[in-house]
Ligand SMILES: [Zn+2]
């Protein structure tokens with residue numbers, strides 16, 4: 072196999088389950104995968120079975136003490152791994168090792184030349200730090216991939232783009248002075264949303280100065296505003312940096328109506344983001360794109376955003392009307408009516424938000440590599 076797109080997926084990934092009342096539900100993967108199947112995308116993919124990260128791989132990023140702590144809590148099956156958002160559960164060590172291993176496997180499939188693009192829906196646990204869990208994330212699979220790309224494949228220019236509504240703090244601050252990571256993070260302004268970080272004046276330090284780009288978006292940011300910001304930041308940054316691979320954390324909680332966040336974009340923006348990154352990757356880095364699912368807490372939104380992204384990567388058209396068999400599956404699983412269209416009507420763009428966002432872009436053009 073060459074060219075093409077791989078999906079790492081299997082039932083082991085459903086074991087990352089923080090409990091029946093927790094918003095990060097394993098149904099997110101089921102409903103998304105079912106939608107991808109209904110649109111006929113499965114036949115356009117190399118489907119790879121998950122693998123577990125080894126403890127040596129976890130130690131590429133995490134501290135030995137922390138890995139041991141997760142192992143112990145996992146055996147015990149209760150307790151909190153952070154200050155409240157990330158409960159331990161029986162087998163959590165194995166569950167999060169499946170997620171991390173699958174992201175590593177996706178990275179390997181790309182770097183070994185088997186495929187151009189690879190996707191792990193269950194990945195994108197971007198809040199975890201080397202020595203602690205945070206924000207539903209036990210092991211940080213994007214950070215582990217970055218470490219592996221550097222150490223095993225000798226990569227020196229990795230672009231990490233994060234469009235989850237929450238700031239990807241665990242990735243951003245762990246490579247803050249590292250020039251081998253260009254980190255571009257779009258997120259809702261930290262004054263309003265967890266984890267409360269990622270402001271535009273945070274541009275990296277030392278050799279990493281100018282390579283950390285935090286686009287803090289006002290609540291209510293629409294498709295039009297988001298795309299305006301994306302266009303001003305991402306193409307110039309990628310053109311200047313010339314990465315060897317692009318990593319995309321495609322959290323679906325930036326979609327309008329997410330219960331945990333307050334941005335107002337639709338699947339149109341996810342389509343735009345994926346198309347832009349797809350074009351840039353084929354132009355500058357041999358098409359190498361590694362995608363992680365990330366957050367997203369409205370099941371219909373998650374499926375629509377991720378399917379849209381996969382449609383772009385596999386160059387498959389996605390009809391706006393959602394497939395009837397998928398709507399039925401959705402209803403059976405959730406008891407609720409499924410969305411009938413991929414694209415919600417676009418939100419309006421108040422002038423006030425545009426002024427606020429242009430202030431942010433001005434700071435970024437002065438302080439980061441997009442201005443050079
Ligand atoms: Zn999020």
Ligand SMILES: [Zn+2]
Nearest residue numbers: 187349358384
């Ligand atoms: Zn392609």
